Amino acid sequence: MKIVLIGSTGHTKYVVNGLKDNYEDEIVAIAPGSEGESVEDLYQKLKLDYDLKKYDDYIEMLDELKPDVAAVACHFGDHARAAVEVLNRNIDLFVEKPIATTLAELAEVKSAYEKSDSKLAAMFGIRYNPWFLTAYKYIKEGAIGEVRLMNAQKSYRLGQREDFYKKRETYGGTIPWVGSHAIDWMQWLSGKDFKSVYASHSTIANQNHGELEVSALCHFDFEDQAAGSVNIDYLRPQNATSHDDDRIRIAGDKGVIEVLKEKVYLINDEIEGNRELPLVKKKEIFADFLDWVKGNGDCMITAEESFRVTEAALQARRSADQKKLIQF
Amino acid sequence: MKIVLIGSTGHTKYVVNGLKDNYEDEIVAIAPGSEGESVEDLYQKLKLDYDLKKYDDYIEMLDELKPDVAAVACHFGDHARAAVEVLNRNIDLFVEKPIATTLAELAEVKSAYEKSDSKLAAMFGIRYNPWFLTAYKYIKEGAIGEVRLMNAQKSYRLGQREDFYKKRETYGGTIPWVGSHAIDWMQWLSGKDFKSVYASHSTIANQNHGELEVSALCHFDFEDQAAGSVNIDYLRPQNATSHDDDRIRIAGDKGVIEVLKEKVYLINDEIEGNRELPLVKKKEIFADFLDWVKGNGDCMITAEESFRVTEAALQARRSADQKKLIQF
Numbered sequence: 234m235k236i237v238l239i240g241s242t243g244h245t246k247y248v249v250n251g252l253k254d255n256y257e258d259e260i261v262a263i264a265p266g267s268e269g270e271s272v273e274d275l276y277q278k279l280k281l282d283y284d285l286k287k288y289d290d291y292i293e294m295l296d297e298l299k300p301d302v303a304a305v306a307c308h309f310g311d312h313a314r315a316a317v318e319v320l321n322r323n324i325d326l327f328v329e330k331p332i333a334t335t336l337a338e339l340a341e342v343k344s345a346y347e348k349s350d351s352k353l354a355a356m357f358g359i360r361y362n363p364w365f366l367t368a369y370k371y372i373k374e375g376a377i378g379e380v381r382l383m384n385a386q387k388s389y390r391l392g393q394r395e396d397f398y399k400k401r402e403t404y405g406g407t408i409p410w411v412g413s414h415a416i417d418w419m420q421w422l423s424g425k426d427f428k429s430v431y432a433s434h435s436t437i438a439n440q441n442h443g444e445l446e447v448s449a450l451c452h453f454d455f456e457d458q459a460a461g462s463v464n465i466d467y468l469r470p471q472n473a474t475s476h477d478d479d480r481i482r483i484a485g486d487k488g489v490i491e492v493l494k495e496k497v498y499l500i501n502d503e504i505e506g507n508r509e510l511p512l513v514k515k516k517e518i519f520a521d522f523l524d525w526v527k528g529n530g531d532c533m534i535t536a537e538e539s540f541r542v543t544e545a546a547l548q549a550r551r552s553a554d555q556k557k558l559i560q561f
Numbered sequence: 562m563k564i565v566l567i568g569s570t571g572h573t574k575y576v577v578n579g580l581k582d583n584y585e586d587e588i589v590a591i592a593p594g595s596e597g598e599s600v601e602d603l604y605q606k607l608k609l610d611y612d613l614k615k616y617d618d619y620i621e622m623l624d625e626l627k628p629d630v631a632a633v634a635c636h637f638g639d640h641a642r643a644a645v646e647v648l649n650r651n652i653d654l655f656v657e658k659p660i661a662t663t664l665a666e667l668a669e670v671k672s673a674y675e676k677s678d679s680k681l682a683a684m685f686g687i688r689y690n691p692w693f694l695t696a697y698k699y700i701k702e703g704a705i706g707e708v709r710l711m712n713a714q715k716s717y718r719l720g721q722r723e724d725f726y727k728k729r730e731t732y733g734g735t736i737p738w739v740g741s742h743a744i745d746w747m748q749w750l751s752g753k754d755f756k757s758v759y760a761s762h763s764t765i766a767n768q769n770h771g772e773l774e775v776s777a778l779c780h781f782d783f784e785d786q787a788a789g790s791v792n793i794d795y796l797r798p799q800n801a802t803s804h805d806d807d808r809i810r811i812a813g814d815k816g817v818i819e820v821l822k823e824k825v826y827l828i829n830d831e832i833e834g835n836r837e838l839p840l841v842k843k844k845e846i847f848a849d850f851l852d853w854v855k856g857n858g859d860c861m862i863t864a865e866e867s868f869r870v871t872e873a874a875l876q877a878r879r880s881a882d883q884k885k886l887i888q889f
Contacts, residue, residue: 378766379766381763381765381766381775381776381794381796382776382777382778382792382794382796384712384714384790384792386712386810388812388817429884431759431780431886433780433782433786433788435709435786435787435788437707437709437785437786437814438706438707438709438814447709448709448710448786448787448788448812449710449788450710450780450788450789450790452759452761452778452780452790454761454884457765458761458763458765458776459763459776460761460763460776460777460778461778462712462778462780462790462792464710464712464790464810466709466710466812468709468710468812468813468814468816468817469812469817469828470815470816470817470828470829470830470832471830472828472829472830472831472832472833472834473817473828473834473835474834474835482714482792484716484776484794484796484797485796486765486766486796487798488796488798489716489796489797489798489801500797500798500800500801501798501800502798502799502800503800504798504800505800506800506801506802507801507802556757556782556886557886558759558884558885558886
């Protein structure tokens with residue numbers, strides 16, 4: 234498989250890690266997602282392992298190389314445009330979340346996807362961590378019964394972010410960029426679709442990061458009267474022991490499961506006390522995607538989920554902007 | 562001080578515990594809050610320590626004994642009626658939360674309070690636990706700076722509840738009964754007032770408890786673009802290590818503080834890693850209230866907060882019933 238990278242901003246490490254010990258497939262070229270993005274650092278790094286080209290223009294790269302797979306991970310406001318170009322050429326697409334930063338652009342990507350033969354998955358890579366895979370496994374085995382209430386958390390250190398984070402147009406907002414992971418966990422783990430959302434966000438205390446929201450809260454109603462919250466912040470102090478503090482707690486009608494500090498805890502009527510679950514093995518998201526592309530089974534992330542979660546995140550952002558409840 | 566009890570359903574233990582080692586003040590009588598409530602068990606227990614009377618009718622009790630303080634903790638739908646009778650007699654009132662189970666009754670209690678000379682505090686007794694007092698102390702000392710985002714949790718075992726829990730009219734709903742504690746923590750710890758609320762709740766999986774909601778989620782917007790969620794459930798399995806799992810996490814612009822499993826953790830730029838804080842001593846809510854009544858300083862819970870939190874809880878319940886965003 235010939236793989237190209239558009240951009241070096243998002244989780245390009247998923248692609249690199251997914252190709253470890255894989256001698257069949259290779260990264261053949263890289264290009265920026267826009268003039269404002271430099272891919273030089275990643276290009277220099279990849280040159281140690283791959284005989285790859287660097288392009289200034291990804292359209293030229295796609296047309297000249299006709300790759301099998303394109304991974305799009307540029308400035309977030311450029312995802313959708315690049316995605317459409319990839320899909321229009323029937324190239325399989327591994328795309329950073331959010332797929333688009335406006336609902337109009339999301340519709341364009343969806344339409345291009347429907348017309349194409351491409352496979353598509355968004356980079357909801359946190360699913361593949363052992364603690365999330367473990368929660369998924371136990372929930373699917375019925376450990377907590379039917380999901381009733383979910384509370385997810387994304388908390389990051391802010392540090393000093395690149396300039397494109399400081400503008401809604403290029404960044405897309407904190408609910409889509411940071412929150413969409415947690416929004417994804419909720420629909421994936423519960424198997425329930427979104428019904429409505431109410432959300433809030435604020436740029437207060439963003440330490441000169443322009444339009445970047447450093448706190449946000451989303452309230453989703455799901456099918457079957459289930460509900461779920463996502464709290465998102467960049468307020469984690471620089472001194473904290475880790476960059477992030479991802480969490481989810483899910484209460485079902487037969488028990489409660491929780492991902493906390495990279496461990497998973499379960500209580501239900503069959504277990505005495507609060508049991509720490511043995512973790513299943515980490516998987517590589519891009520390896521999973523490539524297996525799907527090659528016809529070796531499905532990817533754990535479907536195109537439908539990728540679109541739906543992006544839509545949910547953009548509707549949550551709209552709710553927070555307009556201070557109103559939004560029905561799906 | 563002559564103290565009477567109206568009802569034996571709510572946290573009458575606050576009164577009993579607050580009078581330990583206090584030989585000045587005594588419980589002189591008890592009466593039910595309605596015909597449907599029996600106070601016999603508590604009466605028999607209190608007789609071991611107090612020379613107290615039992616009445617069938619609390620009006621008669623109030624008029625005959627002219628007590629200094631009445632503690633109201635009957636069926637929740639009867640709080641407001643009893644409170645008004647107490648306030649109309651200028652008796653100081655220690656009242657179970659929610660003060661009222663409808664907004665109309667809350668207005669009646671408020672009006673009676675404004676016309677009276679009574680002191681009033683609602684039984685937000687969880688504040689007085691060491692872990693909450695510790696969080697309060699550190700927040701007030703500036704450990705996390707300005708509050709930006711809060712997430713509070715109330716999770717209980719359901720077990721088998723008395724019949725009056727099964728009807729909205731007598732029970733009042735899970736957001737007011739269980740959730741109001743967490744709603745109280747948020748306004749108390751942040752020092753910020755409520756601006757709006759969106760909430761959801763559901764009776765699904767309530768194990769034949771009629772109208773009792775076993776899951777609920779509230780999203781409050783506060784002053785200064787701060788936000789806070791409360792997730793409430795009765796889904797804690799019977800096998801769990803404790804009846805409840807109270808939590809709050811508060812992110813400020815200088816750090817994050819968290820109450821979890823009766824411990825308190827702080828991270829900020831002055832502390833390396835995640836520091837477990839030394840706990841301050843437990844206090845007794847009713848002892849605090851009695852000190853106020855006697856003119857020895859203020860009670861940590863004000864009448865204004867008691868009313869405001871009840872209102873916030875009832876507005877949240879209304880939001881969940883009507884599926885709409887409500888402005889305060």
